[in-house]
Amino acid sequence: MATSRRFTDRTEAGEQLAEALLEREIDADIALAIPRGGLPLGRAVADALEVSLDIVVAKKIGAPGNPEYAIGAVASDGSVWRNEAAFRGTGADEEYFERQREVEAENARQKAERYRGDRSEPDLAGKTVVVVDDGVATGSTVRACLEKLQGTDADRIVLAVPVGPPDTIDELEAEADEVVCLETPAGFRGVGQFYENFQQVSDEEAMAYLDR
Template identity: 80%
Template sequence: MDSTVTFDDRTDAGERLGEELRERGIDADIVLAIPRGGLPLGRAVADALDAPLDVVVAKKIGAPGNPEYAIGAVASDGSVWRNEQAFRGVTVDEEYFEEQREIEAEAARAKADRYRSGRSPPDFDGKTVVVVDDGVATGSTARACLSRLETSDADRVVLAVPVGPPDTIAALEEQADQVVSLETPTGFRGVGQFYRDFAQVSDEEAMDYLEQ
């Protein structure tokens, strides 16, 4: 569909997402939210599925001179996703990529540790893991997070988002065991266009959702 679908806010989107997951019979052992915007949704989804909530953290790797243009992303354990198309389209070498990978992986590790407030990382062995974010555009961060779980012994990985463009959703389906997206509009310009309230979530607010 081409029309804009509007969620009131991230909690509304999370509640709708949780309802959809329940209707599909997805029984999660743990819900992982991608900070920061994924935490309000993750809280609602975890409550709907009666599952514990934790985080999976990744950072984009930006192009030289254009940090907002992702040539890849890396998770807190160093698992990386590379945007080969973007990589070919910019002047960048392997040394730059590896340097940035190390820097951003350390930043992701520090963020994950800060959010967990001293708690140990969860154990994924044999578990059904649901990964939640407030939407995907290029999906770079989500892909790195899925790469992180590919290195674990999780039994099943489900990515759940309210909205994302069809091509990104199709690409993510190659990594996750299942992708649930409430809407996949062709007229996609950005995640924020589908929310009435898409205010930035602070670290403090995001961490509060983990504590609830």
């Protein structure tokens, strides 16, 4: 079995993603990174494709008593994706989900505002949008971001990630017009295992990529 490549860091992964997008001749108008980890890759992609870089923000909705276990996710405009199997298996009810959706939508909105500063949200009408993240596991936040973008008048939505498990990538292909994923290893345990350096990106560092 071929072993999956490991990326040096997020910037190098972004450069490889950009190469794959150029090879596929994807004529992008804008790159949207999912903060925080997506921004170093988004910067590399935006620079290589010679397009502007902005963000699309979503927050996961954690299970009762286990906030790290996502039963869904919500974007800054309230667009929501729910993992029905996870939702049913955790004892969460509709009231809990709705309450958490409101809280996390507000958190996502505040984060988007903090990152953008005085810049307004980009107009995506008629545009080819490339959504970039540092990898997907369950893909919950990515799905909420795609849900949000499907509510815009974007012409085409392309998801670009370096790595993700085969089943998640298959599912995401139904939710974006095109998915570019460099590695879909069968032995996927977590995104970090495919990076030599996978240190957390601070808000300040992430915002600096946006301002460049």
